[in-house]
Amino acid sequence: xxxxxxxxxxxxxxxxxxxxxxxxxxxxxxxxxxxxxxxxxxxxxxxxxxxxxxxxxxxxxxxxxxxxxxxxxxxxxxxxxxxxxxxxxxxxxxxxxxxxxxxxxxxxxxxxxxxxxxxxxxxxxxxxxxxxxxxxxxxxxxxxxxxxxxxxxxxxxxxxxxxxxxxxxxxxxxxxxxxxxxxxxxxxxxxxxxxxxxxxxxxxxxxxxxxxxxxxxxxxxxxxxxxxxxxxxxxxxxxxxxxxxxxxxxxxxxxxxxxxxxxxxxxxxxxxxxxxxxxxxx
Amino acid sequence: xxxxxxxxxxxxxxxxxxxxxxxxxxxxxxxxxxxxxxxxxxxxxxxxxxxxxxxxxxxxxxxxxxxxxxxxxxxxxxxxxxxxxxxxxxxxxxxxxxxxxxxxxxxxxxxxxxxxxxxxxxxxxxxxxxxxxxxxxxxxxxxxxxxxxxxxxxxxxxxxxxxxxxxxxxxxxxxxxxxxxxxxxxxxxxxxxxxxxxxxxxxxxxxxxxxxxxxxxxxxxxxxxxxxxxxxxxxxxxxxxxxxxxxxxxxxxxxxxxxxxxxxxxxxxxxxxxxxxxxxxxxxxxxxxxxxxxxxxxxxxxxxxxxxxxxxxxxxxxxxxxxxxxxxxxxxxxxxxxxxxxxxxxxxxxxxxxxxxxxx
Amino acid sequence: xxxxxxxxxxxxxxxxxxxxxxxxxxxxxxxxxxxxxxxxxxxxxxxxxxxxxxxxxxxxxxxxxxxxxxxxxxxxxxxxxxxxxxxxxxxxxxxxxxxxxxxxxxxxxxxxxxxxxxxxxxxxxxxxxxxxxxxxxxxxxxxxxxxxxxxxxxxxxxxxxxxxxxxxxxxxxxxxxxxxxxxxxxxxxxxxxxxxxxxxxxxxxxxxxxxxxxxxxxxxxxxxxxxxxxxxxxxxxxxxxxxxxxxxxxxxxxxxxxxxxxxxxxxxxxxxxxxxxxxxxxxxxxxxxx
Numbered sequence: 001x002x003x004x005x006x007x008x009x010x011x012x013x014x015x016x017x018x019x020x021x022x023x024x025x026x027x028x029x030x031x032x033x034x035x036x037x038x039x040x041x042x043x044x045x046x047x048x049x050x051x052x053x054x055x056x057x058x059x060x061x062x063x064x065x066x067x068x069x070x071x072x073x074x075x076x077x078x079x080x081x082x083x084x085x086x087x088x089x090x091x092x093x094x095x096x097x098x099x100x101x102x103x104x105x106x107x108x109x110x111x112x113x114x115x116x117x118x119x120x121x122x123x124x125x126x127x128x129x130x131x132x133x134x135x136x137x138x139x140x141x142x143x144x145x146x147x148x149x150x151x152x153x154x155x156x157x158x159x160x161x162x163x164x165x166x167x168x169x170x171x172x173x174x175x176x177x178x179x180x181x182x183x184x185x186x187x188x189x190x191x192x193x194x195x196x197x198x199x200x201x202x203x204x205x206x207x208x209x210x211x212x213x214x215x216x217x218x219x220x221x222x223x224x225x226x227x228x229x230x231x232x233x234x235x236x237x238x239x240x241x242x243x244x245x246x247x248x249x250x251x252x253x254x255x256x257x258x259x260x261x262x263x264x265x266x267x268x269x270x271x272x273x274x275x276x277x278x279x280x281x282x
Numbered sequence: 283x284x285x286x287x288x289x290x291x292x293x294x295x296x297x298x299x300x301x302x303x304x305x306x307x308x309x310x311x312x313x314x315x316x317x318x319x320x321x322x323x324x325x326x327x328x329x330x331x332x333x334x335x336x337x338x339x340x341x342x343x344x345x346x347x348x349x350x351x352x353x354x355x356x357x358x359x360x361x362x363x364x365x366x367x368x369x370x371x372x373x374x375x376x377x378x379x380x381x382x383x384x385x386x387x388x389x390x391x392x393x394x395x396x397x398x399x400x401x402x403x404x405x406x407x408x409x410x411x412x413x414x415x416x417x418x419x420x421x422x423x424x425x426x427x428x429x430x431x432x433x434x435x436x437x438x439x440x441x442x443x444x445x446x447x448x449x450x451x452x453x454x455x456x457x458x459x460x461x462x463x464x465x466x467x468x469x470x471x472x473x474x475x476x477x478x479x480x481x482x483x484x485x486x487x488x489x490x491x492x493x494x495x496x497x498x499x500x501x502x503x504x505x506x507x508x509x510x511x512x513x514x515x516x517x518x519x520x521x522x523x524x525x526x527x528x529x530x531x532x533x534x535x536x537x538x539x540x541x542x543x544x545x546x547x548x549x550x551x552x553x554x555x556x557x558x559x560x561x562x563x564x565x566x567x568x569x570x571x572x573x574x575x576x577x578x579x580x581x582x583x584x585x586x587x588x589x590x591x592x593x594x595x596x597x598x599x600x601x602x603x604x605x606x607x608x609x610x611x612x613x614x615x616x617x618x619x620x621x622x623x624x625x626x627x628x629x630x631x632x633x634x635x636x637x638x639x640x641x642x
Numbered sequence: 643x644x645x646x647x648x649x650x651x652x653x654x655x656x657x658x659x660x661x662x663x664x665x666x667x668x669x670x671x672x673x674x675x676x677x678x679x680x681x682x683x684x685x686x687x688x689x690x691x692x693x694x695x696x697x698x699x700x701x702x703x704x705x706x707x708x709x710x711x712x713x714x715x716x717x718x719x720x721x722x723x724x725x726x727x728x729x730x731x732x733x734x735x736x737x738x739x740x741x742x743x744x745x746x747x748x749x750x751x752x753x754x755x756x757x758x759x760x761x762x763x764x765x766x767x768x769x770x771x772x773x774x775x776x777x778x779x780x781x782x783x784x785x786x787x788x789x790x791x792x793x794x795x796x797x798x799x800x801x802x803x804x805x806x807x808x809x810x811x812x813x814x815x816x817x818x819x820x821x822x823x824x825x826x827x828x829x830x831x832x833x834x835x836x837x838x839x840x841x842x843x844x845x846x847x848x849x850x851x852x853x854x855x856x857x858x859x860x861x862x863x864x865x866x867x868x869x870x871x872x873x874x875x876x877x878x879x880x881x882x883x884x885x886x887x888x889x890x891x892x893x894x895x896x897x898x899x900x901x902x903x904x905x906x907x908x909x910x911x912x913x914x915x916x917x918x919x920x921x922x923x924x925x926x927x928x929x930x931x932x
Binding site for chain 3: 320323324327328331332335440441444445447448449450451452453454456457459460464575576577578579580581583584587588598599601602603605607610611613614617618621622
Binding site: 067096098099107109112114115131161164175178 | 543551561562
């Protein structure tokens, strides 16, 4: 609980994200590839919504479409409603003002998603100073608070260091701190533990759970790992070939899958029992 | 949290102090050692080329007439130490180099070191201005092309940079001189200053700097206007080189996750490009700047003559056309050492820029 | 045998390259110049060495490109210049590729002391700016085209050695090479049959781009008086004549244009070819470029 600002995020205001009929095509010259064929996913505040599926199923593209970071030639249609507005219709300028502020992301490999030549302090404060108009001292204060919140030891010292001086697990905590810096309402987590050592995965997952509960953030968890999914997600949507084939709460989906594809995914797990993190951790 | 207890900050600094060296100092010591080895290699090359390769080194040094007289030849061989074994000759050669003795020019009968020292500032001024032009234009064009990948601007920049790499420098020099001086009279003619001007008091030997230091603004303007055309000609090839390499380095960086992450933070495009993309591409670009200096130094040999720019390049041109072997070797040695020095500076810059080298 | 062929996948793809308009332009210009070099002395009526009294004549009906300081026809000298520049540059690049490629392959394949020795010598060559080293060597050997080519060979093999070495080190650990070794291939067979076809394409791209560099270097040496000896018609030497007579622009402009056109042609071709091999610059690149 240490370090969480009481005024940080009143849970009642967080509206969550609602994706309806999301379609995505990528046009390259004459060829048109349909990536998403009408996705419906609800990402309510204070809950973790899982998006499962193997690589190429379109789960990452769903997250990228929501935050407007798609490759050249992408054409979207449908709705991604956030705070009463359709994110897909926003101008690049307005979308950029939301990114990192109200909607933030964490990526798979923290050693790649953090710039190797910019100090942790620099990377933790630059968007804060841009979005929140914080001064230097204010941003520094907030940065220390954030690192304390994600349990990085000796925050003051850590701010002066560079990414190569940390382990993968620590870096992912720092990446989470960066994502949370401006009190976002929605957090898109793209395979947040896949690149990490198995021994530190549980810690990062537990942190995400706690932040979701404490701060009331809507988290969209994208992962191919049903073990991670069953440990963390409240509801799970299973994707295949650009479509959601099954949605439900995690016990339903994991214990009694309806769709044969979901069954196949679960059977592929090494043990059917997943790591299971307690919801009321700490 | 198992990982938070052991991988914080305490283990690594302890290791560094145990070895007793700052990582940057250790890195620089290694690079310096390699550079010194290369300098020895360079002296070995000039030694071999001066004393062994010419069909008859005695004749090369004395000229045909004197070489026909056996007495003069014997005396020369003894004097020059040519009757001693090769390793001894090499050590003697190194000893002479250490005292700054690069031999005597066959043409002017003056010490080569003295003539090169006189010519050095002119070339340094020209090369520095040319490399500055190349960095500014080349990196900007490369960045622009990468950001507009596969669009019109990219294709145009690519074609232009290929043309820059394909134009023979010495020909371009002649063409520019003919058009802009002889025909259009836009730029002043050859030399570093107008014939009526008096060189500023010698401090650095760079006329633009010296004239500013002396407060002679008209002299500065004169020196600068003489400098621009040869510097532009010299820079064209390196602009092409830097444009192409900056483009591919920036493309590499654009594909990195940290650029995507920076965009996901909602930073303005300008900040993403300058703070994240350019900084990531800086190390490869600096490497190429070091290499580009090599082309620049080569280029001076071909360009200076045309502009009557009395630098090392013109000296080398004259020496080469007159087959003045000691002078040519002196230039090769000095330019080689300068080039090694520049690449050592590039290594130092690496260490300063990249925390992965600086801190461990 | 068929198994081995199945395991090695040669990446030789020139035809795809030739769909690029830049490559087509480049290839056409090269073919044109090769044609000129091959037939010029048989069909061209004006002797490039013949002197006449009309010195420094500007371009006109009798002499389309004018005449030089000795009254020689600049057009026929420019055309004849292709007979020295083109074959010598091509020869040089082939020699440098064979020499550098072999040394690099040996260094990369065997490693250890052999690798160290070869690559330290290469480093030493890289310690000099190219033309400076070529100039120093050519000056020591004495001015002649042969010596210029020897000097250029000494300065150009190391880039092939470096590329070849890293390619071989990369290929050495791949499955098809290991499979070949397990099937009993010796070191030489392994290099020749399993590794070479897989690393040939990048090496040839380097060579194509290097022909342009070689022509520039050779003409540079001739410009310095260390290459072609008068009266041989040579582009670099002709530009050098133009420096002495710079008000007669035509003496230097036309041979310079000839150099530019050939070098540009090789660079266009090599660049387009490299582009088709390099996945980084291809359309596979995802993500918007800001």
